[in-house]
Amino acid sequence: MHAPAAVEVALAQARQALGSARRLLVLCGAGLSAASGVPTFRGPDGLWRQWRPEELATQAAFDHAPEEVWAWYRWRLEVVLAARPNLGHRALVRLAERRESVVLSQNVDGLLEEVWEEAGLDPARLAALHGSLRRAHCERCAVARPMSELPTDALPRCACGGRLRPSVVWFGESLQPRHLHLLAEEPACCDLGLAVGTSALVWPAAGALEILRRRSRPVIVLNPDPAAALPGDLHVALGAEDGLVRLLEGMEVRA
Ligand SMILES: [Zn+2]
Known part of the structure; x- marks a missing residue:
């Protein structure tokens, strides 16, 4: 368990990394919808x-x-x-409004899609990998x-x-070809990874973060479980909802 001070330091570093990122790759999982009761x-x-x-x-x-x-x-x-979308879903949408990004979701609940659509964001920038x-x-x-x-x-x-x-996508089935293409191509175009509420253990989705790490790009991991982060990652020991809200606090709007 991190001391609160360690969380604040990690948050500050993560905000700084976000501030200088050109294009962001977000991978989210079940933890993002936990606060919605899913x-x-x-x-x-x-x-x-x-x-x-x-x-x-x-x-x-x-x-x-x-x-x-x-x-x-x-x-x-x-x-x-x-269930209703939570503040984490909404914070992620605000982030996508402010930063060039692509969001890869492993969730099948449609909650992020709901707020994404409301905000009028490009559906092509949100891939529901598992349907x-x-x-x-x-x-x-x-x-x-x-x-x-x-x-x-x-x-x-x-x-x-x-x-x-x-x-x-059922067990034993492949992802859609366009999603496999995204997973293979996007990490090379992004200079920062953000894993939210996922242990990032499920392949091939986890491979997108691996490509970023191999290219020495920073990866922010928002997860209460330290095991979700690898050495060298920027681990922020907060849940997805709290973590995303805190991450966006004070973030400037880029024109
Ligand atoms: Zn038919």
Whole structure:
């Protein structure tokens, strides 16, 4: 546990790094939505009925028990629709308004997208790497549908007859090609990394920060857990909401 003074020093260093950054790469994870009451849906806390998330979020589970998989996603959707974006989401949007940046999110709750859209920011600068709980698409023709428009009492089907599935990246699946391209190309264009509420252990997303570190670019890690940061990182031992709000305090608006 850092002493409060250490947090203040780390914050000052992080603000300074932000102040001189030309282009920022942000990687965010479940910790960003924790203050909104969205659980991680991972590990023991992610248990649903008798299932573990790893058993439900797969193509094989959808093929063998589609009703169970749909019921789980319906439940998760209800959880995120009842949640509101927190001050951390809003601070991240303010940061993106002030700094040239790209945000790579590992969250599927759509909360950051909500405030991003409200602010009128370019959707191309926010990549939901793992998809969204709020959308479904047809397995056969790929047509996309908002989850809110789908019937809740039956397995939804597309007009073409194909099955609709949640538009999230399941275990064992690859990210979308455009996201893989972003992860490979963006770190070379950015001179500062910011990891928020993520242990940055999940590849290939974690690889984006690795590229920055190999290029000796600073990486700010906002996380109460010191294990989320590597030696050489600028570790700020605060949660995502508090950390982002504090990070932006006093930051000048760049014209
Ligand atoms: Zn279809």
